[in-house]
Amino acid sequence: MELTGAEITIRCLQEEGVEYVFGYPGGAVLFIYDELFKQEQVKHVLVRHEQAAVHAADGYARSTDKVGVALVTSGPGVTNAVTGIATAYLDSIPLVVISGQVPTSYIGEDAFQEVDAVGITRPCVKHNFLVKDAKDIAATLKKAFYLAKSGRPGPVLVDIPKDVSNQKAEYSYPATVSIRSYNPQVQGDIGQIKRAAQLQLTELVRLLGAPCTNTLMGLGGFPASDQQFVGMLGMHGTYEANMGMQNCDVLLAVGARFDDRVIGNVAHFNSVPRKIIHIDIDPASISKRVKVDVSIVGDVANVVSDLLSVLNSSKQKPDAAALKDWWKQIAEWRSANSLSYKNSSELIKPQYVIETLHKITGGDAFVTSDVGQHQMWAAQYYKFNQPRRWINSGGLGTMGFGLPAAMGVQLAHPGATVACVTGEGSIQMNIQELSTCKQYRLPIKVIALNNRYLGMVRQWQEFFHGNRYSQSYMDALPDFVKLAEAYGHVGILVEKPSDVEGALKEAFARKDDLVFLDFRTDSTENVYPMVPGGKGLSEVILAEDL
Amino acid sequence: MRHIISLLMENEAGALSRVAGLFSARGYNIESLTVAPTEDPTMSRMTIVTSGSDDVIEQINKQLNKLVDVVTVMDLTDGDHIERELMLVKVRATGNDREELKRMTDIFRGRVIDVSDKTYTIELTGTEHKLDRFLQAIDHTLILETVRTGASGIGRGDRILKL
Known part of the structure; x- marks a missing residue:
């Protein structure tokens, strides 16, 4: 069958089986948008900035088992998408990003909206x-989806020149994909723990009787x-987790x-002479x-399921006496109560907001975040019991991630409770997406x-730069309540x-509304505990030290 | 330590820059890099001369293996191997120097492949070390131009890098 590109x-x-494409049209992708228009199976979500398209696809992927898809035009469409692509790359999130390109005969001529998309994204895909x-589009897209989700997942970009999207070719979708140069030893999934793996991991931790900690990405x-x-x-980990890491005899690292x-x-x-066992899907990690002393790829x-069957059939049991001593030590560190904070009746403490958020949502919300103190407080105080509920840019640390990611999560899980924990700095890096939220309710x-x-x-700056608050004060902030209202949402000042x-x-009772809660929090509050950059895990600053 | 890494990769646009980009992005050294298609025109063979601690070399091998265009990687330094590099040197060859340069070329088993009334172009093949020694052996001031390919390497005997 002959079809256009x-x-x-x-x-x-x-x-x-793509359900949503997050994108923004432009000259080089007009033929593709025309075809999108003619069908209903693949739904398009029109964002307000290409960075948000990629973050939304990313949020969609992180909260499901699926590959996120974004569609952008050439030139600035691609360069705007780069931050989103790099964010997904550092956190191993499976994405397929389709970008338009100037017609093949124009490539290299510095044409209007031309950028070397493959070159500019190469280090972050x-x-x-x-x-x-x-004629190569079908095989390429098949490969792109396969590469994105196999082995250690990641973003894959497919750049399609405008003339290619309008060129006719014989079409059949390949049933299988074979890339001789790529043969992941194992088939993986999104760089976050799946529900099935969580259950096995829990069983393993019970069997070993040892303390367990999670990384920011693994919460x-x-x-x-x-x-x-x-x-x-x-x-910003707890005292007991970091001291446990530093002082344990054997560390079993699972995908960290x-x-x-x-x-x-x-x-x-x-x-310290601890032994490390490391399980990871990527040999290069x-x-x-x-x-490490023992590696399992x-x-x-x-791997955990194999470990369980070996352990279950073994006559050897964990050394109960040694474990008892270890837990006694852990309890001592725990008693430092490193996450305690002094609540106030005058000023809103950010930690209190997150604790209350946890209470109100029954600990069962999808929580996305931006980057900064609020991200750490959300990670510390919202106690996540399930995988794929905590959606944040851990590797790249991308401000502006939270709101568009929440859009992807909400579309993937209609009816679910989705909260975006953010700050007045981060939210302004993609605040235009409030408009997208209105359009798609x-x-x-x-x-x-x-x-x-x-x-x-x-x-x-307070800790390491002599209290010189160089450019960190956010002056001339907008009235977020009015701003939310201007976008057609509900705003509440607290x-x-x-x-x-x-x-x-009140906010969570409004099931159908986006509610923007502007909490005026204590501006002097810091995130504790803190291991300063370049220091060791036991060289920690606790709240009470200051 | 110096390592010589050999790899097979897809003969596709951009494959070379993926490898070169990996080395610059991760701060690995490249002393030389050569690449050309193999007997199978869809595949290229690359030889990279690099240096680093054992840990760095292990990461280089792993990271190269992760590249989708890279089919297979072998660290030739792990076993017996042969290395050859080609050098073309253009020298000022006048008067007494003409004979001396020809003699040196013969001693190093090179060939004079182009002659003008004032110059010779000498072709020399061998290990990096041998080529260095040749350059040291002739009068430095006579050298007009040097072109070196960088090392190509192959395993000895049954050590074969093939798909």
């Missing part, structure tokens, strides 16, 4: 393609309400990659920063912890601690 593109998306002939991978959970580790925010200073981390669900609850500062920058719970209740 644009028709083939849409057919491929249909074949892949798992792979990318420039399709030069319509929900093990139930936070479990007795054996010692909280998040890393730069020992990055600088997780283990701090490598030499300090290596200064093993012994990259920290040399594989999908976490499979997405009843997201925006929880803005508005402390009038780029809080994390301010905190570092200035008193006694109003926090009531406002949250």
